[in-house]
Amino acid sequence: MSDAWIELTARARGNRKLVIGGAITAAFLALALLSLVWTPYPATRMDIASRLSGFGAAHWLGTDHFGRDVLSMLIAGTRNSVAVAVVAVGIGLCLGVPLGALAAARRGWVDELMMRISDVTFAFPALLSAVMITALIGPGAVNSMIAIGIFNVPVFARLTRGAALRIWSLDFVLAARTAGRGGLAITWDHVLPNLAGLIIVQATIQFALAILAEAGLSYLGFGTQPPQPSWGRMLSDAQTLLFMAPRLAVLPGLAIAVTVLGLNLFGDGLRDLLDPKLGNAGDGP
Amino acid sequence: MALYLIKRLAAFLITLLASAIVVFLVLEVLPGDPASIMLGVNARADTLAALRAELGLDQPAWLRFIRWLGGLVSGDLGNSYTYGVPVAELIAGRATVSVPLALGGMLVSALIAIPLGVIAAAQRNRAADLGISVFAQLAIAVPNFWFAILLILLFSVMLGWLPAGGFAGWEAGIGPALGSLLMPVVALALPQAAILTRVTRSAVLDVLGEDYLLTARAKGLSRAAALWRHGLVNALIPVVTIMGLQFSFLLAGTVIIENVFYLPGLGRLLFQAIAQRDLIVVRDVVVLLAGAVVLVNFLVDLLYGVIDPRLRREAAYV
Amino acid sequence: MTGVPLLRIEGLRVELPTADGILRPVEVVDLDLAAGERVGLVGESGCGKSMTARAVMGLLPPGARARGRVLLDGRDLIAMDEAALCRLRGRRLALISQEPLTALNPVKTIGAQVAEGMRLHFRLTRREAAARAAELLDRVGLPTSRFPLHLYAHQLSGGQRQRVAIAMALACGPDLLIADEPTTALDVTVQARTLALLEELSLERGMALLLISHDLSLVAEACGRIAVMYAGRIIEEAPSGALFGHPAHPYSDGLLAAIPQLQASAPGGGPAPLRPIAGEVPDLRHRTAGCGFAPRCRLADAVCHGSSPPLEARTGDRRLACFHPLAEAKGR
Numbered sequence: 001m002s003d004a005w006i007e008l009t010a011r012a013r014g015n016r017k018l019v020i021g022g023a024i025t026a027a028f029l030a031l032a033l034l035s036l037v038w039t040p041y042p043a044t045r046m047d048i049a050s051r052l053s054g055f056g057a058a059h060w061l062g063t064d065h066f067g068r069d070v071l072s073m074l075i076a077g078t079r080n081s082v083a084v085a086v087v088a089v090g091i092g093l094c095l096g097v098p099l100g101a102l103a104a105a106r107r108g109w110v111d112e113l114m115m116r117i118s119d120v121t122f123a124f125p126a127l128l129s130a131v132m133i134t135a136l137i138g139p140g141a142v143n144s145m146i147a148i149g150i151f152n153v154p155v156f157a158r159l160t161r162g163a164a165l166r167i168w169s170l171d172f173v174l175a176a177r178t179a180g181r182g183g184l185a186i187t188w189d190h191v192l193p194n195l196a197g198l199i200i201v202q203a204t205i206q207f208a209l210a211i212l213a214e215a216g217l218s219y220l221g222f223g224t225q226p227p228q229p230s231w232g233r234m235l236s237d238a239q240t241l242l243f244m245a246p247r248l249a250v251l252p253g254l255a256i257a258v259t260v261l262g263l264n265l266f267g268d269g270l271r272d273l274l275d276p277k278l279g280n281a282g283d284g285p
Numbered sequence: 286m287a288l289y290l291i292k293r294l295a296a297f298l299i300t301l302l303a304s305a306i307v308v309f310l311v312l313e314v315l316p317g318d319p320a321s322i323m324l325g326v327n328a329r330a331d332t333l334a335a336l337r338a339e340l341g342l343d344q345p346a347w348l349r350f351i352r353w354l355g356g357l358v359s360g361d362l363g364n365s366y367t368y369g370v371p372v373a374e375l376i377a378g379r380a381t382v383s384v385p386l387a388l389g390g391m392l393v394s395a396l397i398a399i400p401l402g403v404i405a406a407a408q409r410n411r412a413a414d415l416g417i418s419v420f421a422q423l424a425i426a427v428p429n430f431w432f433a434i435l436l437i438l439l440f441s442v443m444l445g446w447l448p449a450g451g452f453a454g455w456e457a458g459i460g461p462a463l464g465s466l467l468m469p470v471v472a473l474a475l476p477q478a479a480i481l482t483r484v485t486r487s488a489v490l491d492v493l494g495e496d497y498l499l500t501a502r503a504k505g506l507s508r509a510a511a512l513w514r515h516g517l518v519n520a521l522i523p524v525v526t527i528m529g530l531q532f533s534f535l536l537a538g539t540v541i542i543e544n545v546f547y548l549p550g551l552g553r554l555l556f557q558a559i560a561q562r563d564l565i566v567v568r569d570v571v572v573l574l575a576g577a578v579v580l581v582n583f584l585v586d587l588l589y590g591v592i593d594p595r596l597r598r599e600a601a602y603v
Numbered sequence: 604m605t606g607v608p609l610l611r612i613e614g615l616r617v618e619l620p621t622a623d624g625i626l627r628p629v630e631v632v633d634l635d636l637a638a639g640e641r642v643g644l645v646g647e648s649g650c651g652k653s654m655t656a657r658a659v660m661g662l663l664p665p666g667a668r669a670r671g672r673v674l675l676d677g678r679d680l681i682a683m684d685e686a687a688l689c690r691l692r693g694r695r696l697a698l699i700s701q702e703p704l705t706a707l708n709p710v711k712t713i714g715a716q717v718a719e720g721m722r723l724h725f726r727l728t729r730r731e732a733a734a735r736a737a738e739l740l741d742r743v744g745l746p747t748s749r750f751p752l753h754l755y756a757h758q759l760s761g762g763q764r765q766r767v768a769i770a771m772a773l774a775c776g777p778d779l780l781i782a783d784e785p786t787t788a789l790d791v792t793v794q795a796r797t798l799a800l801l802e803e804l805s806l807e808r809g810m811a812l813l814l815i816s817h818d819l820s821l822v823a824e825a826c827g828r829i830a831v832m833y834a835g836r837i838i839e840e841a842p843s844g845a846l847f848g849h850p851a852h853p854y855s856d857g858l859l860a861a862i863p864q865l866q867a868s869a870p871g872g873g874p875a876p877l878r879p880i881a882g883e884v885p886d887l888r889h890r891t892a893g894c895g896f897a898p899r900c901r902l903a904d905a906v907c908h909g910s911s912p913p914l915e916a917r918t919g920d921r922r923l924a925c926f927h928p929l930a931e932a933k934g935r
Binding site: 501505507514518519595 | 689690706723
Binding site for chain 1: 296299300303304311422427428430431432434437438441442449533536537540541544555556559567571574575579582
């Protein structure tokens with residue numbers, strides 16, 4: 001077992017995407033954790049006297065129209081994005097993977113039904129429906145988590161189902177069935193371990209998408225509500241101030257882009273790393 | 286071929302119906318009385334009663350559903366409460382902005398992505414390929430609404446070449462109308478182009494490794510002619526498929542972009558309707574958008590059947 | 604051999620730069636083909652026979668380079684520019700490859716694919732080309748009454764697809780047809796028919812045939828002369844009968860001994876036992892200065908390990924690259 005680990009870590013270190021993406025992702029998570037205990041200034045503190053100040057010693061990235069420190073808001077926004085993304089992807093994983101595994105194990109009408117339902121879900125532009133859901137049940141971070149999470153379920157369900165089906169057709173599963181093991185045991189012992197890599201990679205990608213979605217929702221006003229800081233809302237506030245403080249429009253977007261980029265690179269690097277063992281990816285959207 | 290068509294048509298209709306049911310149910314499930322949601326808590330009892338009657342709330346749900354479906358098919362979508370005009374008219378008007386925007390976005394993204402993907406594949410692992418991959422990675426990571434804001438910053442605020450928002454209207458002439466749509470289309474196209482570039486690159490790489498290209502060259506076709514005549518169609522199949530699958534993301538993007546640029550399209554209509562609790566409009570627009578996605582996927586299926594003869598399921602051996 | 608050969612391969616080498624250094628799938632090949640002659644090129648996987656074929660056609664994989672000369676009617680194909688090669692391919696030389704399904708474009712009709720070469724080289728109209736395509740398909744045993752031109756590759760069996768590939772190769776009347784493992788992917792019963800077809804076509808049209816295979820017995824039927832390749836070189840070349848009768852190179856002998864015999868020929872009656880050749884083909888990256896076969900040869904000595912024997916002419920129209928050839932009187 002340790003030989004496999006040694007080989008794996010050696011390949012990991014050689015994989016540029018993984019290293020760079022991993023570094024960015026780690027930095028992002030570290031900032032999120034940091035923001036729980038410290039930010040340069042309280043992110044919500046308004047200091048009208050120094051509103052709209054530019055880059056400077058007191059406020060490294062300047063302040064917004066309410067005098068809030070931009071750097072602090074960005075750091076606090078990290079926490080917000082992580083929280084929403086973690087919960088949303090978590091919902092997708094916890095509901096989607098079992099459903100997909102079930103459909104692959106049972107086949108028949110269970111499978112058909114699930115496929116039809118996921119077809120219908122894919123018919124609705126995800127962000128749009130998230131907007132509608134938050135509009136109807138009320139805006140806010142928690143509801144964003146639910147809305148985005150709902151759309152992660154069919155993604156993981158489809159992925160799991162597709163990959164699981166391929167595994168079910170393999171000979172070692174046939175051997176297990178001949179030996180009398182039941183669907184649940186086979187799924188747990190044989191199917192899921194082989195899917196783990198695929199699911200982890202997809203989860204990283206979905207994490208990035210969730211961050212984009214949360215930013216979009218917040219930009220439109222349906223996501224995280226003031227006074228909680230969020231990158232998306234910083235952007236929408238900044239749009240009205242483009243003439244006066246373009247920096248306010250550039251910085252939050254940059255934060256989003258860099259974070260998403262890091263996550264995508266990390267996911268791609270992971271996929272390269274795990275590739276020989278992965279085989280083909282399942283059918284996603 | 287006929288069998289394939291019929292199966293796809295059936296799937297299309299069922300998904301369409303299911304989508305309509307879902308939309309209807311979601312709004313049914315809303316707690317509270319739709320009329321008071323729409324009119325607010327301080328509405329008078331008789332106004333409420335009138336609206337309820339108009340909405341047909343006194344009838345059972347399934348009957349309302351059937352009537353709504355009938356309305357959708359015949360084009361009578363009832364009247365918008367907030368705007369006071371037939372919803373169909375409202376939607377048609379807004380569509381004159383959204384449809385060109387969405388189509389423009391798709392077209393521009395294909396125009397950017399396909400050549401880039403082909404170049405990246407032809408120059409595999411060399412400088413051009415790496416550069417294009419970097420571009421694609423960046424473009425996927427950039428939120429399209431932020432890119433839109435950056436475009437506004439550059440072209441409206443700093444250079445003053447294009448309007449920062451609003452739609453000049455088709456009546457104002459093609460030039461100004463397209464001028465207002467230019468930045469929105471580019472902002473919309475960017476993330477799509479990034480994804481399509483990667484897909485095109487891998488599709489072309491797959492084709493480059495195929496034996497039938499060797500056969501074509503053995504017949505005397507030049508490298509370029511072989512790729513053009515034999516590779517292109519085969520490479521386009523996955524690209525077209527992905528374009529179709531991406532359509533729902535494109536629509537979502539259209540909605541956001543419309544809001545960034547204050548364009549009077551279906552996206553803005555939806556948002557305004559949500560803000561004003563005009564449930565009739567919300568319901569109709571959402572089902573329309575979902576229907577468009579399902580339709581596009583169906584068309585892609587059809588196209589697939591036309592391009593790829595292996596799908597037509599005729600007898601295996603003669 | 605009388606007169607100028609149609610194809611003369613002189614000192615052909617194929618180099619492939621890789622991360623492990625420069626590999627040589629083809630170390631050195633010298634081979635002549637006369638017009639209308641049928642020659643077999645035999646060897647195990649990895650001996651370089653397919654690379655030789657691709658080098659002649661000028662269709663090496665990206666990164667690979669050919670050195671030496673390949674003269675078609677006196678013109679050097681290796682020195683030729685791509686445009687001139689395109690004019691020759693299909694028209695004077697043709698290639699059939701191993702996997703018939705992937706060699707045909709799945710989204711084009713067989714008629715279009717057979718007609719393509721003719722439209723390119725002879726500028727025929729669509730109708731003229733279609734008529735000629737129908738004739739060709741007819742000639743290879745796929746009459747258009749049962750196999751209309753608008754069929755697709757996936758609607759045909761493996762043997763039928765290979766026949767379409769043959770029709771495609773013949774379309775412009777090439778002087779040389781290189782068939783690279785044309786029957787390997789086919790069922791045994793179909794193999795014989797396909798080879799018979801190739802032989803017939805060669806006789807009928809005076810077309811030279813370079814038949815590449817790993818199967819010695821297959822090649823012996825159709826070809827007058829056989830060249831055996833090992834580790835990137837030709838190690839023996841002789842008329843088929845002579846090669847089968849008394850192989851001179853230990854490797855050729857080994858190949859023949861590995862063919863299952865049905866007749867009783869062992870001392871106690873019953874078929875002779877199979878004698879496999881011990882060892883493995885040397886990895887491309889680990890070739891030595893000595894004879895490539897030496898590690899596996901029961902006759903090898905210090906001389907063999909020290910240098911590679913050159914290919915030399917011997918009696919009986921034979922060429923051999925060996926320091927210790929087997930005695931002539933070895934019967935089979």
